[in-house]
Amino acid sequence: ETRHSVWDLRARALEDGNLGSAISATASYVRNGSHVDVNVSVTGQPRPLPRLVESHLLRISQEATANAVKHAQASQIKIELNYRNDAVHLTVSDDGQGFSPESVPSGESGHFGLLGMRERAEKMGGLLNVSSAPGRGAKIEITVTA
Numbered sequence: 001e002t003r004h005s006v007w008d009l010r011a012r013a014l015e016d017g018n019l020g021s022a023i024s025a026t027a028s029y030v031r032n033g034s035h036v037d038v039n040v041s042v043t044g045q046p047r048p049l050p051r052l053v054e055s056h057l058l059r060i061s062q063e064a065t066a067n068a069v070k071h072a073q074a075s076q077i078k079i080e081l082n083y084r085n086d087a088v089h090l091t092v093s094d095d096g097q098g099f100s101p102e103s104v105p106s107g108e109s110g111h112f113g114l115l116g117m118r119e120r121a122e123k124m125g126g127l128l129n130v131s132s133a134p135g136r137g138a139k140i141e142i143t144v145t146a
Contacts, residue, residue, distance in 0.1 A: 018046055019054045020081055026062045027079060034069050037076045044083030049146050056120040057081075057090050057144070060128075064092035064140040067113050072096025072138060088146050093139040098132045117142075 017025075020042035027038045049057075061079055068074040074096030082089040101114070114130060117140065121128035124144045132138035 019049065019057060020046060022054075022058050023061045023079060023081060026058060027065050027077070030062060030065045031069055031077070036069050036074055038065065038079065039076070040079045040081070042081045042083070046083055049088060053088070053124050053144055053146055056124050056126075057088065057142070060117050060120055060140070060142060061090060061092055063113050063117055064138075068092070068094035068096055068138065072098070074137070086145060087143050089141065089143045091139060091141045093137060095137045098134050098136045098138055100134060101130045101132055 020040070024040045027040055031038050048054075061081075065077055065079065068077045072094050074094035077092065077094045080089075080091040082091075117130075118128055120126075121142050121144075126142050126144035129141045130138070131141070
Protein backbone atom coordinates (compact mmCIF):
# COMPACT_ATOMS: atom_id res chain seq x y z
CA GLU A 1 0.00 0.00 0.00
CA THR A 2 2.85 2.37 0.80
CA ARG A 3 4.40 1.77 -2.63
CA HIS A 4 1.11 2.57 -4.34
CA SER A 5 0.73 5.74 -2.26
CA VAL A 6 4.21 6.91 -3.16
CA TRP A 7 3.77 6.15 -6.88
CA ASP A 8 0.43 7.95 -6.95
CA LEU A 9 1.87 11.13 -5.49
CA ARG A 10 2.35 13.84 -8.03
CA ALA A 11 5.85 13.59 -9.47
CA ARG A 12 8.24 16.42 -8.60
CA ALA A 13 8.92 16.95 -12.30
CA LEU A 14 5.23 17.73 -12.78
CA GLU A 15 5.30 20.15 -9.87
CA ASP A 16 8.13 22.09 -11.53
CA GLY A 17 6.79 22.16 -15.10
CA ASN A 18 4.38 20.74 -17.65
CA LEU A 19 3.88 17.14 -18.75
CA GLY A 20 6.21 17.43 -21.76
CA SER A 21 9.09 18.79 -19.71
CA ALA A 22 8.43 16.21 -16.97
CA ILE A 23 8.61 13.38 -19.52
CA SER A 24 11.87 14.81 -20.89
CA ALA A 25 13.35 15.11 -17.41
CA THR A 26 12.43 11.59 -16.34
CA ALA A 27 13.62 10.14 -19.67
CA SER A 28 17.00 11.83 -19.16
CA TYR A 29 17.18 10.46 -15.65
CA VAL A 30 16.26 6.91 -16.74
CA ARG A 31 18.83 6.83 -19.55
CA ASN A 32 21.58 8.33 -17.38
CA GLY A 33 24.79 6.38 -17.91
CA SER A 34 23.48 4.38 -20.87
CA HIS A 35 24.28 4.95 -24.52
CA VAL A 36 20.63 5.08 -25.56
CA ASP A 37 19.52 8.10 -27.58
CA VAL A 38 16.15 9.36 -26.27
CA ASN A 39 14.13 11.81 -28.35
CA VAL A 40 11.04 13.48 -26.84
CA SER A 41 8.62 15.44 -28.99
CA VAL A 42 5.43 17.27 -28.07
CA THR A 43 2.90 18.14 -30.77
CA GLY A 44 -0.46 19.85 -30.71
CA GLN A 45 -1.48 22.56 -28.27
CA PRO A 46 -0.22 21.62 -24.77
CA ARG A 47 -2.76 22.21 -22.03
CA PRO A 48 -3.13 21.31 -18.37
CA LEU A 49 -4.65 17.89 -17.83
CA PRO A 50 -6.21 16.45 -14.69
CA ARG A 51 -3.47 15.68 -12.16
CA LEU A 52 -4.24 11.97 -12.20
CA VAL A 53 -3.91 11.81 -16.00
CA GLU A 54 -0.61 13.71 -16.02
CA SER A 55 0.81 11.54 -13.25
CA HIS A 56 -0.18 8.26 -14.90
CA LEU A 57 1.05 9.32 -18.35
CA LEU A 58 4.37 10.34 -16.82
CA ARG A 59 4.74 7.00 -15.02
CA ILE A 60 3.79 5.03 -18.14
CA SER A 61 6.43 6.88 -20.18
CA GLN A 62 8.95 6.33 -17.39
CA GLU A 63 8.24 2.59 -17.17
CA ALA A 64 8.29 2.09 -20.95
CA THR A 65 11.58 4.02 -21.22
CA ALA A 66 13.13 2.08 -18.33
CA ASN A 67 12.08 -1.22 -19.94
CA ALA A 68 13.66 -0.20 -23.25
CA VAL A 69 16.91 0.78 -21.53
CA LYS A 70 17.05 -2.18 -19.14
CA HIS A 71 15.63 -5.08 -21.14
CA ALA A 72 15.47 -4.22 -24.85
CA GLN A 73 19.09 -3.26 -25.48
CA ALA A 74 17.71 -0.39 -27.54
CA SER A 75 19.94 2.24 -29.13
CA GLN A 76 17.09 4.69 -29.75
CA ILE A 77 13.89 5.50 -27.89
CA LYS A 78 11.31 7.89 -29.27
CA ILE A 79 8.68 9.42 -26.97
CA GLU A 80 5.84 11.37 -28.57
CA LEU A 81 3.20 13.31 -26.67
CA ASN A 82 0.42 14.50 -28.98
CA TYR A 83 -2.25 16.86 -27.70
CA ARG A 84 -5.37 16.42 -29.81
CA ASN A 85 -8.61 18.40 -29.55
CA ASP A 86 -10.41 15.72 -27.55
CA ALA A 87 -7.60 13.44 -26.36
CA VAL A 88 -3.93 13.05 -25.52
CA HIS A 89 -1.87 10.35 -27.21
CA LEU A 90 1.44 9.06 -25.81
CA THR A 91 3.76 6.78 -27.77
CA VAL A 92 7.03 5.27 -26.54
CA SER A 93 8.85 3.25 -29.19
CA ASP A 94 12.30 1.69 -29.34
CA ASP A 95 14.54 -0.15 -31.77
CA GLY A 96 15.47 -2.86 -29.27
CA GLN A 97 15.26 -6.61 -29.38
CA GLY A 98 11.47 -6.71 -28.95
CA PHE A 99 9.39 -9.39 -27.27
CA SER A 100 6.20 -11.39 -27.62
CA PRO A 101 3.60 -9.41 -25.62
CA GLU A 102 1.58 -12.54 -24.87
CA SER A 103 4.59 -14.23 -23.25
CA VAL A 104 5.53 -11.41 -20.85
CA PRO A 105 5.59 -12.65 -17.24
CA SER A 106 2.67 -11.51 -15.12
CA GLY A 107 2.76 -9.62 -11.85
CA GLU A 108 2.57 -12.98 -10.06
CA SER A 109 6.20 -13.61 -11.05
CA GLY A 110 7.38 -10.21 -9.85
CA HIS A 111 7.22 -8.43 -13.23
CA PHE A 112 4.80 -5.53 -12.97
CA GLY A 113 5.86 -3.28 -15.88
CA LEU A 114 3.19 -3.96 -18.50
CA LEU A 115 0.63 -4.89 -15.88
CA GLY A 116 1.20 -1.56 -14.14
CA MET A 117 0.89 0.34 -17.42
CA ARG A 118 -2.39 -1.43 -18.19
CA GLU A 119 -3.73 -0.67 -14.72
CA ARG A 120 -2.77 3.00 -15.04
CA ALA A 121 -4.46 3.22 -18.45
CA GLU A 122 -7.58 1.64 -16.98
CA LYS A 123 -7.66 4.13 -14.08
CA MET A 124 -7.69 6.99 -16.61
CA GLY A 125 -10.24 5.38 -18.90
CA GLY A 126 -7.50 5.19 -21.52
CA LEU A 127 -6.72 2.67 -24.21
CA LEU A 128 -3.27 1.01 -24.05
CA ASN A 129 -1.79 -0.81 -27.04
CA VAL A 130 1.45 -2.81 -26.92
CA SER A 131 3.08 -3.74 -30.23
CA SER A 132 6.24 -5.79 -30.38
CA ALA A 133 7.85 -8.87 -31.85
CA PRO A 134 11.24 -10.47 -31.28
CA GLY A 135 13.90 -8.53 -33.18
CA ARG A 136 11.52 -5.68 -34.10
CA GLY A 137 11.54 -3.26 -31.19
CA ALA A 138 8.50 -2.27 -29.18
CA LYS A 139 5.83 0.40 -29.19
CA ILE A 140 3.63 1.37 -26.25
CA GLU A 141 0.70 3.64 -27.10
CA ILE A 142 -1.99 5.11 -24.92
CA THR A 143 -4.83 7.43 -25.78
CA VAL A 144 -6.77 9.24 -23.07
CA THR A 145 -9.80 11.44 -23.63
CA ALA A 146 -9.04 14.79 -22.06
